[in-house]
Amino acid sequence: MTAVRTVAVGELATDTCLPAGEGPFPTVLIRTPYDRTRHRAEARGWARRGFAAVVQDVRGRYASPGEWHPYAHEAADGTAAVRWIRQQPWSDGRLVAVGASYAAHCALVLALDVPGDARPDAVIAAVPALGLAETAREASGVERLLSRAGWWAAHGDRRDSDDSALNKALAEDPGLLAHLPLTALPERMGRALPSWAGLWRHHDRGRLVARAAHAGQPLLAVGGHHDHFTEETVALWRAWGGAPARLLLGPWGHSLTAAPWPDAGPAHRLELGELYVRWARRALTGDLAPGHHGALALGAAGLWLPANAEGQPRAHRTRLLHGSVFTADPARPVRSDDLTVPADGPPDRCLLVTPPSPRPLDLVGPSSVRLRATAHTPSADWVARLVALSPDGTAEPLAVGIVRRVEPTGQESTFTVELGRLARRLRAGTRLRLEIAGHHFPAHARNPHTGDDPMTAEHLLASRRQIDPDSVVLYLPVLPSPPAPTDPAEEILR
Numbered sequence: 001m002t003a004v005r006t007v008a009v010g011e012l013a014t015d016t017c018l019p020a021g022e023g024p025f026p027t028v029l030i031r032t033p034y035d036r037t038r039h040r041a042e043a044r045g046w047a048r049r050g051f052a053a054v055v056q057d058v059r060g061r062y063a064s065p066g067e068w069h070p071y072a073h074e075a076a077d078g079t080a081a082v083r084w085i086r087q088q089p090w091s092d093g094r095l096v097a098v099g100a101s102y103a104a105h106c107a108l109v110l111a112l113d114v115p116g117d118a119r120p121d122a123v124i125a126a127v128p129a130l131g132l133a134e135t136a137r138e139a140s141g142v143e144r145l146l147s148r149a150g151w152w153a154a155h156g157d158r159r160d161s162d163d164s165a166l167n168k169a170l171a172e173d174p175g176l177l178a179h180l181p182l183t184a185l186p187e188r189m190g191r192a193l194p195s196w197a198g199l200w201r202h203h204d205r206g207r208l209v210a211r212a213a214h215a216g217q218p219l220l221a222v223g224g225h226h227d228h229f230t231e232e233t234v235a236l237w238r239a240w241g242g243a244p245a246r247l248l249l250g251p252w253g254h255s256l257t258a259a260p261w262p263d264a265g266p267a268h269r270l271e272l273g274e275l276y277v278r279w280a281r282r283a284l285t286g287d288l289a290p291g292h293h294g295a296l297a298l299g300a301a302g303l304w305l306p307a308n309a310e311g312q313p314r315a316h317r318t319r320l321l322h323g324s325v326f327t328a329d330p331a332r333p334v335r336s337d338d339l340t341v342p343a344d345g346p347p348d349r350c351l352l353v354t355p356p357s358p359r360p361l362d363l364v365g366p367s368s369v370r371l372r373a374t375a376h377t378p379s380a381d382w383v384a385r386l387v388a389l390s391p392d393g394t395a396e397p398l399a400v401g402i403v404r405r406v407e408p409t410g411q412e413s414t415f416t417v418e419l420g421r422l423a424r425r426l427r428a429g430t431r432l433r434l435e436i437a438g439h440h441f442p443a444h445a446r447n448p449h450t451g452d453d454p455m456t457a458e459h460l461l462a463s464r465r466q467i468d469p470d471s472v473v474l475y476l477p478v479l480p481s482p483p484a485p486t487d488p489a490e491e492i493l494r
Helices: 036-048 075-086 102-112 132-138 144-153 163-171 184-188 195-199 206-210 232-240 273-284 488-493
Strands: 004-008 014-019 024-033 052-057 091-100 122-126 219-224 246-252 255-260 292-298 303-304 312-317 319-323 326-329 350-353 360-377 380-390 395-406 413-428 433-439 463-467 473-476
Touching: 004 036, 004 075, 004 292, 014 036, 014 075, 024 036, 024 075, 024 102, 024 273, 036 052, 036 273, 052 075, 075 091, 075 102, 091 102, 091 273, 102 206, 122 273, 122 380, 132 144, 132 206, 144 163, 144 184, 144 195, 184 195, 206 232, 219 232, 219 255, 219 273, 232 246, 232 292, 232 413, 232 463, 246 255, 246 488, 273 488, 292 360, 292 488, 303 488, 360 380, 360 395, 360 433
Parallel strands: 024 052, 024 091, 091 122, 122 219, 219 246, 246 292
Antiparallel strands: 004 014, 014 052, 292 303, 312 473, 319 350, 326 463, 350 433, 360 413, 360 463, 360 473, 380 395, 380 433, 395 413
16 A cells, blocks of 8 residues: 655644655645545556656644634745645646645635746646635625535634534524624624634736736646536636636536536546546646637536537526515515425415427527516615426426625616526426526525625514516527537547
8 A cells, every 4th residue: 555644834734645755746736625535546556657746734723833714825825835845856847736625716816816936737626616605605606605604604714624513503593693793693603703704895806817828837727517616617717728628527426426417417426536637647738629628517418518519598588476576675686596486375476387399309508597686775685596397297496596796776677697507408398487586595695685785784674575577588599409429538638
């Protein structure tokens, strides 16, 4: 078995795992806040394939000393790690920065933010957390409450992690995320989280994506259609500069192949580790073709398409079921974790439906909803949720979009809600249910409708909404003909 040796690099706890033989070797660097010892099997896997593997606890986490300030010190500490590696007798100087989620952020700042002598020669960034603002908010500015509360409860302001912290707190107080103000969440959980309130003051999205235009190293970006960072993953790949850029998107969640969704099939079970190794070898030897290539899975179809495949936007009219006038009440919000639509009482959303599709539909690319509507409060969130209703009666969420509108009370306006990217085959006979609501809680913080910041607000106001049902148009990216499948490994390694 390949031995793992622990050293201190700039005082930070660092594991090294070297291949058999004298070397020198190319190196893989993983910098993580999630405990470097969890990566020992991965490090040995890289070493068996001829790469030196270096895994480091970031500052203030697990065995590394210092204070833990997410996203604050990764460029400086990563620079020190790279320079140390390149000084080692077992290093041939070539280095691949690798990581998933926060560790992907650590890899990306090395490629984009540090001096030239500390930059990696290639980057593998899986489900990348691009920064505080990107993780905390949607592109529209709406707060991602549940995912951030879960992450901060598990990892924030502590040396180790408790992945079940939020679930345990919710078991004790199911209404935990409904108490106001949301910035006082740590007090209700009974633990210190001094960085929680400051998280929500960050609005500066897009810095790493903007810098990616000048990147000089090959990139492999990996994501899931059902990951909350899908849009950021695609944006990073599209923006990457003159070096080869590859994209792999599967029907997975944030844990990738470990978290397949119901639309995943046997063809989508990839061995990502082996693919990473093969890509890294080609990246370091300059054998990747220039340009942007890759593969995306077509969910519920058991095949892969080239990453640049995209359907033509096609307008779909909808029929109103009920709720052209409804009340968005933050005291009784439409929930993100429940697809049930109340059958009685005043409507809490506008509900529309398409006719059954006469044939299978392959939807690949961005989707959106255009509508004309009115809110009778100074601030209003508009949520559009698209649900597939199969011929056998099952309901499955397809996409969600949310925008925040601040305009004069009672003023009718026309606007678009972006629903994100789809990569899904729908069976013939499938109908689409479109829900337009004022909240999507607890995935997103509730807009209090008072004009106050949702994270610091202490009072809630119900919001009367009106929608012109004849104005609602659903735009779906329909492939005009049956797609030609591709091999994901061939696309990634070309």
